[in-house]
Amino acid sequence: xTYLDTEDNxxxxxxxxxxxxxxxxxxxxxxxxxxxxxxxxxxxxxxxIMNVAVGGTNxxxxxGQCGKPWTNTDSRSANTFWNTKxxxxxxxxYPATH
Numbered sequence: 231x232t233y234l235d236t237e238d239n240x241x242x243x244x245x246x247x248x249x250x251x252x253x254x255x256x257x258x259x260x261x262x263x264x265x266x267x268x269x270x271x272x273x274x275x276x277x278x279i280m281n282v283a284v285g286g287t288n289x290x291x292x293x294g295q296c297g298k299p300w301t302n303t304d305s306r307s308a309n310t311f312w313n314t315k316x317x318x319x320x321x322x323x324y325p326a327t328h
Contacts, residue, residue: 232272244269297321 232242244251246268252261263270287302299314300307311318 231237231240233240244254246254250261250263250268251270251272252263267273287300287304287307289302291298293301297318299317300310304310
């Protein structure tokens with residue numbers, strides 16, 4: 231069971247009573263979790279890293295629109311984004327939006 235903050239806020243509940251996650255995946259290589267419970271590797275505490283990416287160069291955000299401070303051909307787009315923080319940071323209305 232996967233939940234956010236408290237166990238009554240379930241966001242994912244996968245039945246592993248008769249089949250392990252590994253078996254459900256149908257992998258063709260040896261199971262690295264042999265001898266572990268069916269819910270392995272999720273039977274141990276771990277952290278998820280949630281990334282809010284900036285500086286993308288895949289043309290998802292077109293150049294020259296909405297004040298985008300980097301270009302899709304910029305090899306240092308993340309640096310450009312950070313170096314122009316005086317331009318975009320005031321638009322975030324922090325801490326009112328926090």
